[in-house]
Amino acid sequence: MQKKISIKSRLTVLLLLCWLFPLALIVAFNFYYINSNHFDSKISKQITQLKYNDQTTMGRLNEVIQLSRELSYDGNIVSEYEKYENGEIPDRILLTSSAYYLNDKYSREDAVQSAILWFSANPENLNCSTYNESVNGLYKHVLTYWEEDHKSILSYADKLGTSAGFYTCGRRLYLVRNVYNSDFDKVAVLVLRMNQTYCFETYSAYEEDASVTLQVDQCVLQLTGTRVSEKETGITEMGGSAGYYWKNGTLRLYHRINAGDLKLKILVRFDDSVAFSPFYGYREILIAMVICLIPILVSLLQIFTEHVSKPIEKIMESAEEIKKGNLGYQLDYEPESKEFQYLVNAFNHMSEKIKDLFDHIYEEELALRDARIMALQSRLNPHFMNNTLEIINWEARLSGNEKVSQMIEALSTIMDAGIDRKHEPEVTLAEEMIYVKAYFFIISERFRERLEVVNNMPEEIMKYKVPRLILQPVIENAVEHGAGRRGTRVIELSGYREGKYLYLEIVNEGKLEKNEEDKIHRLLEENYNRRTESSGSMGIANVNQRLEILYGTPCGLEIEQAGEDYICSRLTILVEKDD
Numbered sequence: 001m002q003k004k005i006s007i008k009s010r011l012t013v014l015l016l017l018c019w020l021f022p023l024a025l026i027v028a029f030n031f032y033y034i035n036s037n038h039f040d041s042k043i044s045k046q047i048t049q050l051k052y053n054d055q056t057t058m059g060r061l062n063e064v065i066q067l068s069r070e071l072s073y074d075g076n077i078v079s080e081y082e083k084y085e086n087g088e089i090p091d092r093i094l095l096t097s098s099a100y101y102l103n104d105k106y107s108r109e110d111a112v113q114s115a116i117l118w119f120s121a122n123p124e125n126l127n128c129s130t131y132n133e134s135v136n137g138l139y140k141h142v143l144t145y146w147e148e149d150h151k152s153i154l155s156y157a158d159k160l161g162t163s164a165g166f167y168t169c170g171r172r173l174y175l176v177r178n179v180y181n182s183d184f185d186k187v188a189v190l191v192l193r194m195n196q197t198y199c200f201e202t203y204s205a206y207e208e209d210a211s212v213t214l215q216v217d218q219c220v221l222q223l224t225g226t227r228v229s230e231k232e233t234g235i236t237e238m239g240g241s242a243g244y245y246w247k248n249g250t251l252r253l254y255h256r257i258n259a260g261d262l263k264l265k266i267l268v269r270f271d272d273s274v275a276f277s278p279f280y281g282y283r284e285i286l287i288a289m290v291i292c293l294i295p296i297l298v299s300l301l302q303i304f305t306e307h308v309s310k311p312i313e314k315i316m317e318s319a320e321e322i323k324k325g326n327l328g329y330q331l332d333y334e335p336e337s338k339e340f341q342y343l344v345n346a347f348n349h350m351s352e353k354i355k356d357l358f359d360h361i362y363e364e365e366l367a368l369r370d371a372r373i374m375a376l377q378s379r380l381n382p383h384f385m386n387n388t389l390e391i392i393n394w395e396a397r398l399s400g401n402e403k404v405s406q407m408i409e410a411l412s413t414i415m416d417a418g419i420d421r422k423h424e425p426e427v428t429l430a431e432e433m434i435y436v437k438a439y440f441f442i443i444s445e446r447f448r449e450r451l452e453v454v455n456n457m458p459e460e461i462m463k464y465k466v467p468r469l470i471l472q473p474v475i476e477n478a479v480e481h482g483a484g485r486r487g488t489r490v491i492e493l494s495g496y497r498e499g500k501y502l503y504l505e506i507v508n509e510g511k512l513e514k515n516e517e518d519k520i521h522r523l524l525e526e527n528y529n530r531r532t533e534s535s536g537s538m539g540i541a542n543v544n545q546r547l548e549i550l551y552g553t554p555c556g557l558e559i560e561q562a563g564e565d566y567i568c569s570r571l572t573i574l575v576e577k578d579d
Contacts, residue, residue, distance in 0.1 A: 043244050043251070043253075046244075046251075046253055046268075047242050047243075047244065047253060047255065049205075050242070050253055050255045050266060050268065051242065051255055051257075052202070053202035053203055053205075053266070054255055054257050054264055054266055055257070056201075056202045057199060057200055057202060057203075057214075057264065058257055058259050058262065058264050060111050060198065060199045061111075061166075061199060061216065061262060061264070062259060062260070062262060063111060064109070064111045064112060064175055064192060064194065064199075065164050065175065065262065067105065067106065067109060067112075067192075068164050068175055068177040068190055068192060069164070069177070070105070071101075071105065071117075071177070071179060071190055072177065072178075072179050072180065076097075076101055077098055077101060077117070077179060077187070077188060078179065078180075078181045078182075078187050080093075080094050080097050080098065081094065081119060081181075081187050081188065082181070091125075091126060094119075094126070095126065095127070095128045098117055098128045099128035099129070099130065102115045102117055102128060102129065102130040103130040106130060106132065106192065107130045107131070107132050108132065108134065109132065110132075110134075110135055110195060110198045111194060111195050111198050111199050112132055112135075112137075112192050112193070112194065112195060113131060113132055113135055113136065113137035113138075113141055113193045113194065113195045114129060114130065114131035114132065114137050114138075114141040114142055114145075114192075114193045115129060115130050115131070115190070115191070115192050115193075116128075116129040116142060116145055116190075116191040116192075116193075117129070117179075117188055117189070117190050117191075118188060118189055118191075119187065119188045120186050120187060120188060120189065123150070123154065123189075129142045132195070135195045135197070135198060136195075136197075137193075137195075141193055144172070145174075145191065145193070148169065148170075149169040149172065149174070152167075152169060153167055153169070153174060153176055153189075153191060154189075156176060157176055157178055157189045160176060160177075160178055161178070162178065162180065162184075163177075163261055164176065164177040164261075165177075165217060166194075166216045166217050166218075166219045167219060168219040168220070168221065171221075171222075172193060173193070173194040173196055173199075173216070173219060173221060174191050174192065174193055174194065175191070175192040175194060176189065176190070176191055176192075177189070177190045178190075196221070196223075200214065200221075200223055203223050203224070203266075206224065206268065209225070209270070210224060210225060210268060210269065210270050211224060211225025211226050211227070211228050211268070211269040212224045212225065212228070212266070212267075212268050213227050213228040213229075213266070213267040213268075214264070214265070214266050214267075215263075215264070215265040215266075215267075216262075216263075216264060217262065217263055225269070226269075228252065228267040228268065228269045229267075230254075230267065232245070232252055232269070233245055233252040233253070233254040233267050233269075234252070234254075235254045235256075235267075241255060241256055241257065242254065242255040242256075250269060250270065251269070251270040252267070252268065252269050252270075253266075253267075253268040253270075254266065254267050254268070306336070307335070307336060307337050307340075310335075311333070311335045311337070311340040311343070311344075314331060314333045314335075314344075315331065315340075315343060315344070315347060318331040318347060318351075319347075322351060322354070327351070327354055327355040327358055328351055328352055328354070328355035329351050330348050330351065330352075331344050331347055331348055331351075424468070425467060425468060425550070426465040426466065426467055426468065427465065427466065427468050428462060428463060428464065428465060428466075429457070429461060429462045429463070429464050429465075429466050429495070429502075429504075430462040430463070432466050432468070432469075432470065432471055433457065433462070433471075435469060435471075435472060436471050436472060436475060436493075439472050439475065439476070440453050440475075443476075443479060447479075447489060450487055450488045450489060451479070451488075451489045451491070452488065452489070452490045452491070453491050453492075453493070454490065454491070454492040454493065455493050456492060456493060456494040456495075457493055457494060457495050458495065458496070461495050461496065461497055461502060464497070464502050464573070464575045465575065466502070466504075466573055467546055467547065467550060467573075470543055470546065470547070470571065470573075471504065471506070471571070473539030473540060473542065473543050474506050474539070474540060474543055474557065474569045474571065475491065475493075475506055476539060477539060477540050477569070478491055478506050478507075478508035478567070478569060479491060479508070481508070481510060481567075482508030482509050482510050482567070488509075489508065489509070490508065490509055491506065491507070491508050492505075492506070492507040492508075493505070493506055494507070497575065499576075500574060500575065500576035500577075501554075501555070501572055501573065501574060501575065502572075502573045502574075502575045503570060503571070503572055503573075504570070504571040504573065505568055505569065505570050505571075506568070506569040507562060507566055507567070507568050507569075508566070508567055508569075509565055509566060509567075510565070510566070510567045511561065511564070511565060511567070512559075512560075512561050512567060520540075520559050523540055523541040523544070524540070524541065524544045524556070524557060524558070524559070526548075540557060540559070540569075543557050543571070544556045544557040547571065547572070547573065550574075551573065551574035552574075554572060555572045555573060555574050556571075556572060557569065557570070557571055557572075558570045558572070
């Protein structure tokens with residue numbers, strides 16, 4: 001049998017022939033170019049272009065600063081606020097006139113995507129905004145400000161004083177200015193979200209392989225590529241307003257410019273492919289390189305077609321046969337490379353194994369289907385149960401037994417949630433709390449005065465979606481295992497949102513023993529096996545697995561000791577999904 005040659009060996013030899021010769025030419029010409037005046041001329045042009053870009057950017061940023069200064073100096077907003085403070089106008093008139101002012105000043109400015117004005121006395125309620133649709137300004141930008149950026153900008157504004165300042169939140173750039181009255185009391189804060197596409201438009205001319213970092217005052221913006229540090233550009237050692245640093249085939253430029261209180265610093269790194277771009281202007285060298293490469297490339301294509309492309313097509317055709325249902329299909333083809341020969345043999349073995357497994361699974365499925373049918377026949381129809389409860393409820397009401405009627409209604413509420421007639425796996429937290437209250441009503445009849453429920457769920461989180469019946473199993477676990485020293489059970493419910501996650505907590509009295517902690521760890525671990533635990537332990541395990549399946553990590557259920565005499569069960573739910 002003919003000895004197979006590794007495709008890796010073929011490609012390695014070919015690549016050496018393809019690249020060693022052109023690389024030698026590039027290195028030689030690079031050495032000549034760097035040691036000639038052409039290199040210095042190229043650097044000079046790059047720095048000149050960089051200075052022009054910075055001047056343009058500085059001008060556009062100063063325009064926005066001037067726009068923000070007009071709001072402080074013309075006195076319109078301050079005058080309206082003083083009328084509001086004196087009781088001459090209601091807050092509705094104050095906000096309407098302020099919104100009109102913002103719209104007139106900023107809704108058509110190319111450098112501003114959105115403008116937000118809030119009054120220092122009550123930022124959450126006394127605020128207005130506008131956005132510039134012509135530069136892709138959206139109301140979503142205003143919401144992002146209030147949900148993610150307001151707290152940090154509020155703290156920044158307290159330290160700002162009378163001058164305007166730039167502030168970054170993630171990749172968002174804001175201009176912030178405090179508005180003062182004649183007594184130098186801070187009345188309001190103006191926040192402008194900058195249109196970076198317009199303000200930094202001149203830097204878009206750089207090649208894709210260039211990294212551009214811009215510093216506006218203390219704000220650092222990464223415009224393209226990876227971040228460029230001051231140290232690698234040599235700005236600290238060389239000083240001056242502009243300069244460059246070349247090392248290991250990579251070029252770095254820097255330029256800084258000041259205008260009034262505004263300081264601008266630009267750092268640029270050109271990767272190797274960009275730094276060598278002047279070579280492409282020498283047509284004769286390119287033509288010579290291409291002529292040398294053509295025969296090698298043709299050989300590479302032939303080898304690739306015969307030893308890579310053709311075997312792959314054969315394997316793909318065989319996979320298509322499997323896809324059509326032709327299980328056990330065998331590929332009758334012998335490639336010339338040992339790697340694909342191994343793949344062909346592995347494919348044939350896999351195809352045969354799949355057929356055997358499929359036949360075995362099919363037989364098991366038939367048996368499982370029969371078992372499920374028998375199990376379903378032994379169950380009561382949940383709709384029948386619900387209708388029966390309705391009849392019993394009416395009978396209880398007619399006989400005047402309100403207590404029984406209320407318990408039946410609570411049980412019916414929980415059964416409706418379990419049936420899920422609308423097939424909605426998620427409900428609002430407000431609806432979930434209806435099921436929780438129904439459960440507490442039923443269980444309170446068992447414990448009576450020995451059960452105390454403290455509901456500290458804030459109203460603002462009730463709008464978020466949570467999985468249906470996600471709280472009841474955890475609460476039931478807390479009730480069953482949360483007996484205090486005097487036999488009483490105190491269950492406290494609370495919740496809050498932090499970032500894009502909603503946290504729901506159930507706290508009960510108790511202390512976790514070592515064996516209980518080990519059991520909880522088993523129930524909540526990723527490879528939990530239901531067969532190893534009693535059926536009474538499945539509730540919290542199901543809750544944890546549902547959250548992990550629906551939202552992924554780090555969502556799930558945690559149960560831990562919270563203080564000496566309390567146990568906290570915490571559910572982590574994703575409420576803001578990535579786009």
